[in-house]
Amino acid sequence: ELKVEQNPLFLSMQEGKNYTIYCNYSTTSDRLYWYRQDPGKSLESLFVLLSNGAVKQEGRLMASLDTKARLSTLHITAAVHDLSATYFCAVDFNAGGTSYGKLTFGQGTILTVHP
């Protein structure tokens, strides 16, 4: 079964602290995406990770991919309130084949950053 699991599902952080969201997936893939969703809004793309060892950074967020461990991480550095949102990872399990860009999503991690 193709599964993508995130943990934690809920994360309450203090401003200025660091934390990591984990995304595990069930079968080999080297294409992983991170999205952000603000309350009441749609999803926007954050990162695209396309190979083992890929690392992408944007501001206080850094994403990495370990295809051997079937694991991606989203690391938050010195959190600020503006980062409060739901974060999803998604995996293309048919990369290299006829995937048509079909993705399998994790459950989402609801992040709340408070003073």
Place this chain on the structure above:
Amino acid sequence: DVKVTQSSRYLVKRTGEKVFLECVQDMDHENMFWYRQDPGLGLRLIYFSYDVKMKEKGDIPEGYSVSREKKERFSLILESASTNQTSMYLCASSLGPSTGLETQYFGPGTRLLVL
């Protein structure tokens, strides 16, 4: 900027009604997707389309059908709405063709309530 629009932000329908949800993208994308989003379950793929008049079932197609008569428009149809179809429905599109590299761009979502 890619723009994906959905015909309604909120809909209230009665059990047994036929419901049409429409999605339009303006970037000549080949792939289009319909998801439903429920708390704790992430996004689940209902149907997707990789070309005009072409469609493929996703993970939860039961109770739904789709139509893609024009490249820019992808419609989701609930033939006979039921209360368990109350959900947020998200449409997405991606560039294609079939490389698996494309980020999906999402519409604002339609929150459907079936009474």
